[in-house]
Amino acid sequence: MEPLEREDEQLALARLLEQAWNGRGGAVLIEGPAGNGKSRLVEHVRALAKQRGFGRLYGIGDEAEQAMPWGVVRQLVDRYAMRYAGAARALALSGPAERALATLDAAPEGSDPRDAAALARTLHALWWLTVDLAAARPMLIAVDDAQWSDASSLRFLTYLTRRMADLPVALVVATRPPTGPGGPLVELTxxxxxxxLMPRPLTGAAIGELAVRRGESARPEVVAAVEQASGGNPLLAGQLFDELATRSLRLDSAGTAQAIPRLGPPSVSRSLLAGLSGSASALAAAAAVLGGHCDMGWAAELAALEPVACTAAVDELVAGHVLTGSTDLAAAELGFVHPVVRESVLAGLPPGTRAELHARAAALLHRRGAAAALVAA
Ligand SMILES: Nc1ncnc2c1ncn2[C@@H]1O[C@H](COP(=O)(O)OP(=O)(O)OP(=O)(O)O)[C@@H](O)[C@H]1O
Ligand SMILES: [Mg+2]
Known part of the structure; x- marks a missing residue:
């Protein structure tokens, strides 16, 4: 379904693709707070690029992988190659993608200033690979959650923005606003x-439409109350509707409008977490400490849950809109419905518990042979 009230943004993204198609490369930055619809626009531009016949590279910053040099650039290449099967895959891998991976394997970690010359060579090599890829057909490079990208990948994106004017390449980067005064994200943005693009809060009209999309019709005072409580943030508005549904508060009932201010935006994520059973809370806490996406077995071990209890807890968390994911033990990955929900879980932990979980998570990952750097801060 089309995003609501994002016509200007969609137009800007369509223009970016059109110009890239005609050999004039450019970059669009989508910036804004959690839940204001950045990923939704990234999804939109990717779908548009697919329709128009662009080659597509896509990567997502992950808080838990931020310390891994070139993590996002590697993802761009890996996901590109994964899209192919059989002979086409071998071909995709034997061309620029293979060279990119070889370049990254030999690349310096980027933290040592003595590596500056080697870093410059790597950036230059990656740039040439982009030129090669774009020679076959115009490319969209989309990076979401850039606030969690590793520094080396951000440096490459910045390098690219300076040298892409005559390449058939469109770059789209979505990020929450940078927090510090400097660093590679600030350099890029x-x-x-x-x-x-800074997607604006949704108006009351769009919030009413959100209710219609959920198959309900909301009274104007309920719409106004949701707008007020969510600040027009689409994520918070959606969560508020979920919460009202959970509490059997109808959108066409006048009384609901009075109940909403008591829920308030900060309560929305927390309310998803309130009322969870002990094992579901423990599993959510373990998964939050392990990162945005984590191995279900590790989370179960950290939460000290047996497989049967773990499956029940996952069921409960998926039904409660806390986790996306499956109870299929073979799938074995847990992810939060939204980073905001994971942050609420972390924020809801008493400091002592949180520190202890972090320490145990580090020990667990160490035992399992993973880098301690993967434990989210
Ligand atoms: N314009 C819109 N119209 C309707 N729904 C929207 C719109 N924008 C976002 N949403 C919905 O709101 C939720 C949050 O959006 P999204 O994930 O794109 O936010 P985000 O800015 O990427 O957040 P984050 O910073 O946490 O990554 C999603 O469920 C999305 O489908
Ligand atoms: Mg997002």
């Missing part, structure tokens, strides 16, 4: 980005 303050640098040579052609267009900056």
């Amino acid at each position: 303050a640098g040579r980005i052609g267009v900056r």
Whole structure:
């Protein structure tokens, strides 16, 4: 379904693709707070690029992988190659993708200033690979959650923005606003980005439409109350509707409007977590400490849950809109419905419990042979 009230943004993204198609490369930055619809726009531009016949590279910053040099660039290449099967895959891998992976394997970690020359060579090599890929057909490079990208990958994106004007390449980067005064994310976002999109809060009309999309019709005072409580943030508005449904508060009932202010935006994520059983809370806490996406077995071990209890807890968390995921033990990955929900879980832990979980998670990952750096801070 089309995002609501994002016509200007969609137009800017369509223009970016059109110009890239005609050999004029450019970058669009989508910036804004949690839940204001950045990923939704990234999804939109990817679908549009597919329709128009662009080659597509896509990567997502992950808080738990931020310390892994070139993590996002590697993802761009890996996901590209994964899209192919059989002979086409071998071909995709034997061309620029294979060279990219070889370049990254030999690349310096980027933290040592003495590596500056080697880093410059790597950036240059990656740039040439982009040129090669784009020679076959115009490319969209989309990076979401750039606030959690590793620094080396951000440096490459910045490098690209400076040298893409005559390449058939469109770059779209979505990020929450940078938090510190400097660093590679600030360099990228303050640098040579052609267009900056800051998706605005939804109006009451769009919030009413959200209710219609859920198969309900909301009274104007209920819409106004949801708008007020969510600040027009689409994520919070959606969560508020979920919460009202859970509490059997109808959108066409006047009394609901009075109940909403008591729920308030900060309560929305928390309310998803309130009322969870002990084992579901423990599993959610373990998964939150392990990162945005984590291995179900590790989370179960950290939460000290037996497989049967773990499956029940996953069921409960999926039904309660806390986790996406499956109870299929073979699938074995847990992910939160939204980073905001994971942050609420972390924020809801008493400091002592949180520190202890972090320490146990580090020990667990160490035992399992994973880098301690993967434990989210
Ligand atoms: N314009 C819109 N119209 C309708 N629904 C929207 C719109 N924008 C976002 N949403 C919905 O709101 C939720 C949050 O959106 P999204 O995940 O895109 O936010 P985000 O900005 O990427 O958040 P984060 O910073 O946490 O990554 C999603 O369920 C999404 O489908
Ligand atoms: Mg997002």
